[in-house]
Amino acid sequence: MVKENLAKTEERIKAACERSGRRPDSVTLIAVSKTKPVRLIEEAYEYGIREFGENKAQEMKEKYDVLPKNISWHFIGHLQTNKIKYVVGRACLIHSIDSLHLAEEIDAYCEKKGLDVDVLIEVNVAKETTKSGINLEETEELVKSISRLSHVHIKGLMTIAPFVENAENNRMIFRALKDLSVDISRKNIDNVSMDILSMGMTNDYEVAIEEGATHVRVGTAIFGERNIVV
Numbered sequence: 001m002v003k004e005n006l007a008k009t010e011e012r013i014k015a016a017c018e019r020s021g022r023r024p025d026s027v028t029l030i031a032v033s034k035t036k037p038v039r040l041i042e043e044a045y046e047y048g049i050r051e052f053g054e055n056k057a058q059e060m061k062e063k064y065d066v067l068p069k070n071i072s073w074h075f076i077g078h079l080q081t082n083k084i085k086y087v088v089g090r091a092c093l094i095h096s097i098d099s100l101h102l103a104e105e106i107d108a109y110c111e112k113k114g115l116d117v118d119v120l121i122e123v124n125v126a127k128e129t130t131k132s133g134i135n136l137e138e139t140e141e142l143v144k145s146i147s148r149l150s151h152v153h154i155k156g157l158m159t160i161a162p163f164v165e166n167a168e169n170n171r172m173i174f175r176a177l178k179d180l181s182v183d184i185s186r187k188n189i190d191n192v193s194m195d196i197l198s199m200g201m202t203n204d205y206e207v208a209i210e211e212g213a214t215h216v217r218v219g220t221a222i223f224g225e226r227n228i229v230v
């Protein structure tokens with residue numbers, strides 16, 4: 001089942017790339033395996049997937065420890081400072097930085113351990129009060145502050161768009177994030193790149209690709225519905 005779903009998802013990614021004049025290899029599929037057992041991750045791994053997304057620090061650590069080391073783990077959930085130790089050194093990219101305080105705590109941990117970490121700034125484009133992420137208007141200021149840290153390296157932006165029936169309703173959200181990343185990129189801030197745009201989930205990843213996503217985070221379409229609410 002997982003393999004068929006992956007083939008279908010890759011097909012749709014390719015089609016979205018073609019529609020928007022992009023190369024298929026310009027989009028990375030992150031298989032979001034949160035709440036799903038190791039057995040299903042192994043199925044996706046056999047198919048050839050090497051990028052997985054998790055939103056709970058300890059769950060990511062447990063899966064990291066038992067699965068092949070050539071997997072790239074993306075941490076996509078809200079990160080509490082007391083869980084930094086589970087994520088830094090294991091995740092290739094933390095998608096969910098939304099405060100200077102969190103970035104400073106990560107930097108201090110990295111300093112202690114002799115590590116460096118790549119991160120994205122999570123932007124709450126739709127200003128949903130239930131979601132984390134910094135407001136669009138405050139993002140550049142936060143990027144500048146974090147850019148001064150020695151061990152935390154900003155590689156781009158991430159957003160979680162609202163849940164909508166019709167993905168078209170999120171198009172302007174994705175476009176706004178892309179515009180912001182172009183604006184910030186033009187500022188040529190030291191220690192900041194805007195190469196990555198992490199946006200699009202099961203319901204709207206095709207629209208996100210049309211609007212410039214470089215990384216899509218797809219869970220349900222690959223692994224099926226999740227039983228528990230996360």
Ligand SMILES: *Cc1c(COP(=O)(O)O)cnc(C)c1O
Pocket residue numbers: 032034055076077160201202203217218219220221
């Ligand atoms: C769960 C989750 C996803 C995947 O959502 P699906 O709708 O199952 O594709 C993507 N991004 C984040 C941050 C998530 O928490």
